[in-house]
Amino acid sequence: MSDAQPLLSVDDLRVSFATEEGVVQAVDGVTFDLAAGEVLAVVGESGSGKSVTAMTLMGLTRSPNAKFEGTAHYKGTELIQASEDHLRRVRGAEIAMIFQDPMTSLNPVQRVGSQIVEQIQEHEGIPDQQARERTVELLERVGIPRARERVDNYPFEFSGGMRQRVMIALALSCNPSVLIADEPTTALDVTIQAQILQRIRELREETGAAVILVTHDLGVVADIADRIAVMYAGRIVEQGTLDQIFYDPQHPYTWGLLGSITRVDRPRPERLPAIAGLPPSLADRPDGCHFRPRCPHEFAECSKVPPLEARLDGQADHLDRCWLSVEEKRSKREVLPGEIGLGAKEGARA
Amino acid sequence: MGRFVVRRLIQMVLVMFAVSVITFLIFNVIPNSDPAVRMAGRQASQSTITEIRREWNFDDPIYIQYVTTMKMVFSGDLQSYFTQLPVGEEIRKGLPRTLSLAIGAALLWMFVAICLGLYSAMKAGKFADRFLTIVALVGISMPVFWIGALMNHYLGFKLGWFPNGGYVELTEDPIDWAYHLILPWTALAILFIGFYSRVLRSNVLDTINEDYVRTARAKGLGERQIMVRHVLRNSMIPIVTLWGLDFGAVVGGGAILTETVFDLQGVGQYAAEAVGQLDVPPVLATTMFLAFFVVLMNAIVDILYAYLDPRIRLQ
Numbered sequence: 334m335s336d337a338q339p340l341l342s343v344d345d346l347r348v349s350f351a352t353e354e355g356v357v358q359a360v361d362g363v364t365f366d367l368a369a370g371e372v373l374a375v376v377g378e379s380g381s382g383k384s385v386t387a388m389t390l391m392g393l394t395r396s397p398n399a400k401f402e403g404t405a406h407y408k409g410t411e412l413i414q415a416s417e418d419h420l421r422r423v424r425g426a427e428i429a430m431i432f433q434d435p436m437t438s439l440n441p442v443q444r445v446g447s448q449i450v451e452q453i454q455e456h457e458g459i460p461d462q463q464a465r466e467r468t469v470e471l472l473e474r475v476g477i478p479r480a481r482e483r484v485d486n487y488p489f490e491f492s493g494g495m496r497q498r499v500m501i502a503l504a505l506s507c508n509p510s511v512l513i514a515d516e517p518t519t520a521l522d523v524t525i526q527a528q529i530l531q532r533i534r535e536l537r538e539e540t541g542a543a544v545i546l547v548t549h550d551l552g553v554v555a556d557i558a559d560r561i562a563v564m565y566a567g568r569i570v571e572q573g574t575l576d577q578i579f580y581d582p583q584h585p586y587t588w589g590l591l592g593s594i595t596r597v598d599r600p601r602p603e604r605l606p607a608i609a610g611l612p613p614s615l616a617d618r619p620d621g622c623h624f625r626p627r628c629p630h631e632f633a634e635c636s637k638v639p640p641l642e643a644r645l646d647g648q649a650d651h652l653d654r655c656w657l658s659v660e661e662k663r664s665k666r667e668v669l670p671g672e673i674g675l676g677a678k679e680g681a682r683a
Numbered sequence: 684m685g686r687f688v689v690r691r692l693i694q695m696v697l698v699m700f701a702v703s704v705i706t707f708l709i710f711n712v713i714p715n716s717d718p719a720v721r722m723a724g725r726q727a728s729q730s731t732i733t734e735i736r737r738e739w740n741f742d743d744p745i746y747i748q749y750v751t752t753m754k755m756v757f758s759g760d761l762q763s764y765f766t767q768l769p770v771g772e773e774i775r776k777g778l779p780r781t782l783s784l785a786i787g788a789a790l791l792w793m794f795v796a797i798c799l800g801l802y803s804a805m806k807a808g809k810f811a812d813r814f815l816t817i818v819a820l821v822g823i824s825m826p827v828f829w830i831g832a833l834m835n836h837y838l839g840f841k842l843g844w845f846p847n848g849g850y851v852e853l854t855e856d857p858i859d860w861a862y863h864l865i866l867p868w869t870a871l872a873i874l875f876i877g878f879y880s881r882v883l884r885s886n887v888l889d890t891i892n893e894d895y896v897r898t899a900r901a902k903g904l905g906e907r908q909i910m911v912r913h914v915l916r917n918s919m920i921p922i923v924t925l926w927g928l929d930f931g932a933v934v935g936g937g938a939i940l941t942e943t944v945f946d947l948q949g950v951g952q953y954a955a956e957a958v959g960q961l962d963v964p965p966v967l968a969t970t971m972f973l974a975f976f977v978v979l980m981n982a983i984v985d986i987l988y989a990y991l992d993p994r995i996r997l998q
Contacts, residue, residue: 391901417906425903432901437894440913442920442992451912452902487993503902 339366340543341390341511346403346413348382348389350396357615359385361567362403364641367511372537372544374554376590377564378612383547384433386564387513389413390545391428392420407511426456429504433516435496439488445499446472446484449506456507471502475532494525498532505536512537515547530557551590555579560650563587566613566623569641573651583644583653583662586624591668622654630657630665687989687996695982702974707749710967717741722963724765731764756968765962773953773965774972780850781949783860784867784941785933792872792879793926799876800883801915807888815880822877831870831944838866848946867945871938875929879922886918893917920991924984931980935973 348360360382367373375383388394390405390412405412412423432438440448446468453464465484472480475498488496497517504512514533518526534557537544548554554561555575562572563586571584582588589608610627619625621636628635634656643649645659655662711718719736720727736742740751755761759771799815806812839847845866851859890896891914899913929937939951946952950969957965989996 393897393900421903421905423903424901430901432894432898434894438898440895440899440917441994442916443912448898451904451908455903455905455908489994500898503898 340369341367341405341407343367343386343390343405344403346386346389346405347401348385348394349400351398351400352616354614355616358567358618359615360389363564363567363569365562365569365572367543367545369510369543370537370541372534372546372557372559374546374548374558374561375564376548376551376554376561378549380566380612380615381564382567382615383549383564384515387430387515387545387547390513391424391430392417393430422456425452425504425509426507427509428511428513429507429509431497431500431504431512431514431517434520435493435500436520438500439496441488443487444485445488445491449499449503452503453506467506468502471506472499474536475499475502475505476528477502493521494529497521497525497529501529501532501536505540505542508540508542510542511545512542513545513547516549517546518553519548519550526553533557552594563590566618567615568623568654569652570624570655571653572641573648573653577648577651581645581651581663582666582668583651583659584624584655585628585630585657585662585666587653588666588668589627622656630661632656684989684996688986691982691985695978698978698981699975702978703753703971704749706967706971706974707752710963710970711741711748711752712745721961722764724763724960724962727764735764752967756971761964761968763957763962763964765960770965770968774950774968777948777950777953779853780947781934781938781942781951783850783853783864784871784938784947784949785930787861787864787868788871788875788933788941789926789930791868792875793922795872795876796879796883796922797915797919799880801887801910803880803884804887804891805910807884812884819877819881822873825873826940827870827874828940828944830873831867831941834866834870835944848944850947867941867947870944871933871941879925882925883918883922886921887914890914890918916991920988923991924988927980927984927987931977931984934980935977 343363343365346360346363347358350357350359363382363386365373375386377383385394389401390407392412392415395401395417401413403413407423407428410419410423412420415423439445443451446465449468449471450461450464453459453467454461457464459467469480469484472484477483477495477498483491488499491499497520501517512533517533518529521529530553533544533546536542544557546554546558551561558575560572560574561578562569563578563584564570565586571578571582571587573583578587579591582591586608593606593608608627609629613619613623613626621638622628622631625631625635637656639654639656641652641654643652644655645651657665714721717732717736719732719739719741722735722739723732739755740747743751759769761770762768763770763773799819803812803815834845835847839845846863849863851863853860896909896913899909904912934950936951936954938949939955941947942949942952943955950972954966954969954973957963957969
C-alpha cells in the first residue's frame with residue numbers, strides 16, 4: 334500500500350440484520366484501504382458479505398433492521414454514519430455502482446437516456462441539452478452503436494450486455510472517483526463478460542477512477558485486479574496483491590477457491606474440484622475461524638479467531654487470518670504458485 | 684403508437700358488433716314468446732302489437748330483424764310503448780348526470796386512493812398502515828345503497844348540510860352542481876377507495892424492492908423523486924387498468940344504485956325504472972349503450988396502458 338492518504342479507508346466495518354432467524358452478521362470487521370486509481374477485487378462465495386460491504390459504502394443497505402458499526406472514510410467524510418442528505422451527494426457523483434443484474438437494474442418504463450440525464454442533472458444541474466449530449470457521448474464511450482438513436486430507446490430494446498453497458502455509462506456519468514462493480518458480469522454470457530471487463534479496465538485507465546470489483550470468480554480478477562481481498566462468512570480472510578494471492582496464497586480457503594477453477598487445458602478431473610461442505614449460516618457461525626468446519630487442516634488453535642495480519646517476513650501488505658505457520662501452509666497447499674485450477678500434483682485430493 | 688391505436692380501435696368495433704348481436708339475441712330471439720308482445724309492455728292493445736310487429740319486421744328472417752333492431756336503436760326514433768317517451772331523448776338527458784357522477788367519483792377515488800395507498804406503503808407495518816387497512820376494509824364492506832341512504836338521511840335531511848338528492852346542470856350553476864354531487868360522489872367512491880388503496884399499497888411495496896429503485900437510490904436521487912418517478916409510475920400501471928375498467932363498469936350499470944338513492948335521474952336510474960315496468964325498448968337501448976361504453980373504456984384503457992408501459996406499445 335502506498336504511503337499517500339488512501340482515497341477510501343474502511344475500518345472494522347460490521348453490518349448485521351435482524352431477521353426472523355435471529356441476528357445475521359453479514360459483515361464482521363472488514364478493513365481495507367483503496368488508493369486512487371487502484372482496482373481492488375473482493376472475492377468470495379455467495380453470502381460471504383461482499384455485496385453487503387459494497388452496498389453499505391453507498392448506504393444502500395440502510396433499513397430499520399440493519400445495524401452498522403465501524404467507519405469508512407472517503408476524502409475526509411465518514412460514510413457509514415453520514416446523513417442521508419450527505420450520502421445523496423456522494424452517491425452517483427463520487428461513488429457510483431454497477432449492479433449484478435442489468436436486466437432488472439434499469440427502470441423499464443423510462444428511456445435509457447433519460448435515466449442517465451436524470452443522474453447528471455441531479456448532481457450538476459446543467460441544461461437538458463447539455464446533459465443529453467453528454468449522455469450520448471457516454472453511451473458511445475461504453476461501446477453502444479448508434480448511440481444518438483439508441484439514447485431514446487427503452488431498456489427492453491437492449492440485450493443484457495448492452496444494458497450492462499448502459500449501467501456502466503450511468504455509473505461513469507458524473508466522473509466518480511470510486512466505481513463499485515458488484516458482480517458486473519455474472520448475469521452475462523462468457524463472451525460478453527470479457528467485453529464488459531475489458532471496457533471497465535479501459536475506462537479505469539481513461540478516467541483514473543478506483544474500482545472495487547466484487548465477484549465470486551477468481552478467473553475474472555486475474556486480468557484486472559491490482560489487489561485482492563478474499564472474504565468468507567463476513568470476514569476478509571486474506572488480502573494482498575494479485576501476485577501475492579495467486580503465487581503465494583496463505584489461507585486454506587483461498588487455496589480452495591484457486592483450486593476449484595476448472596481448466597480446459599488440463600486433463601479433465603473425475604469430479605470438479607470443490608471445497609467440501611457448505612458456508613456457515615451467517616445467523617449461526619462457528620466460533621473462532623469460520624472456515625474451520627470445512628478446513629482439512631484444522632487444529633486446536635482454530636477455535637480462536639485469527640486476526641487479519643501480515644504473517645510473512647517483509648510483506649506488510651499480505652494479510653491473512655490463519656493460525657498455520659507459513660511453512661505448514663506452503664507444504665500443505667495443493668495449488669501451484671501462479672496457477673489456477675488444481676496443480677500438477679494429480680490426484681492429490683484423492 | 685399510432686398503429687397500436689388503430690389496431691386497438693378496429694378490435695373495439697369488432698367487439699361492439701359481437702355485443703350488439705348477443706344483445707339482440709338475448710332480447711328478441713332467446714325468450715320463447717312473441718317479441719312484439721314483450722316490446723309493447725303491459726296493457727298494450729292488439730293494434731299496437733300488430734304495429735310493432737310490422738315496424739320491427741318480426742315476421743322476417745332473423746338477420747333482417749337484427750338490422751331493423753339496430754336501426755331502431757341507433758336512429759334515435761326508438762320509443763317506449765309504455766310511457767310514449769322517446770328513448771334516445773331520455774338517455775341524452777340522463778347521460779350528463781351519469782357521467783357527472785361517474786367522472787367525479789372516479790377522480791375522487793383515484794386521488795384519495797393514491798394518497799392513502801402511498802402513505803400506507805411508506806408506513807408499512809406501523810400503526811397508521813394498520814389503521815388504514817381496517818378503514819379500507821370497512822369501506823369495502825359498506826354497500827353503496829346503505830351508506831348512501833345514511834348520508835342522505837343524516838347529512839342531507841337531518842343536518843341539512845347537503846341537498847337531499849336531486850341534480851343541477853353543470854352549465855346552470857357549477858358550484859351548485861358540485862354541491863349536489865358531493866354526497867353521491869363520496870358514497871360511490873368509498874368502495875373503490877378502499878379497494879384501490881390496498882392494491883396500490885401492495886404494488887408500491889413490491890416496486891420498492893425492485894433493482895431499478897435501488898439503482899435510482901444509487902444515482903443519488905432524492906426520496907421524493909424516487910417515489911414519484913420510479914416507484915409510483917411503475918406501481919400505477921395495474922391501477923390505471925383497473926380504473927378504466929371500473930369507470931366503464933360504473934357508467935355501464937354500477938351507478939344504478941347511487942343514482943337511485945340520490946335521485947339523480949341518470950341513465951342507470953332510467954334503466955332501473957324501465958326494468959321495474961317491464962318496458963323493453965329502454966332496457967334494450969340502455970343495455971346496448973352501456974355495453975358499448977364498457978367496450979370503449981376498455982379500448983381507452985389499453986391505449987393508456989401502452990402509453991404508460993412502452994413494452995406493450997412496441998410489441
